[in-house]
Amino acid sequence: DPEQVRRALLEGLRREGTGLLRWSAQATAVRQRMAFLHRELGGAWPDVSDAALLDRADEWLGSELARARGRADLGRVDAGRALARLLPWATGEAARFEELAPERIEVPSGSRVRLDYGADRPVLAVKLQELFGWQEAPRIAGGRVPLLVHLLSPAGRPAAVTADLASFWKDGYRSVRAELRGRYPKHPWPEDATTAEPTRRTNTRRGR
Structure with missing residues (x-):
């Protein structure tokens, strides 16, 4: 029964935690940015702590849960992509995610x-x-x-x-x-850094 499978997967998630999902470096970074906005702005920006995510797992993992049949399927879920569902789309604030964080x-x-x-x-x-x-x-x-x-x-x-x-x-x-400056003589160390030209280069001539 798909509904029994879904309930079992939710129970497994709540018991073992969000670590059952696939957290790439990108997904972790998205979660940290969302946590920052929740901490600083609150309001429509959601709590993405483990407890909050597990409490709303059925909401942000809805379609992934519908397709999953076991633990291995949860391990293939892209957590970052799923998290995007929790962004405040209804208020329009989600469009400011990149601007604010x-x-x-x-x-x-x-x-x-x-x-x-x-x-x-x-x-x-x-x-x-x-x-x-x-x-x-x-x-x-x-x-x-x-x-x-x-x-x-x-x-x-x-x-x-x-x-x-x-x-x-x-x-x-x-x-x-x-x-x-003695340790890195090939790099610019002007006396007045406020008027110097910013650079990614060393002081060596171009082409060398």
Whole structure:
């Protein structure tokens, strides 16, 4: 009986958790972005905690549950795609998902850098030279939340963390420059980073 199978699958999910589903890196990122908007904006943005998802499993996994016949079928369910059903389509807010919780941010160098929503505050991790001239990182969630910027060395290691770029260029950049320019001489380390050209390149001549 398909209805008995559906009930059994729901019971199995509630007992063993959402880990029975397939959570790709993309699906996990979508869930983290939705959790961020629920935390910051609330309202129509749904709770996507395990408890909330299990409580509404029949709603967001409806068609997948209808087709599934056992545990292996649940393991093939694309959780991220199914989660999209919980976005606030009825109010029209779903259309603002990318605006309010963007997957990527364009930085002054032209790179489009992926944000990390895995912590309490969204993180923009990018090489320091790519942000030259940027006085303020974007605020997301309708301007409510400033990004936490992880400024990386040319090797991709954190050199500084700030939510206030203007203050970093004024007070913190000098010590970072003194520490790293000898170690990475092929990369630009201008005295005044606020007027320097942002770049993804080293100082070596083009074509070499």
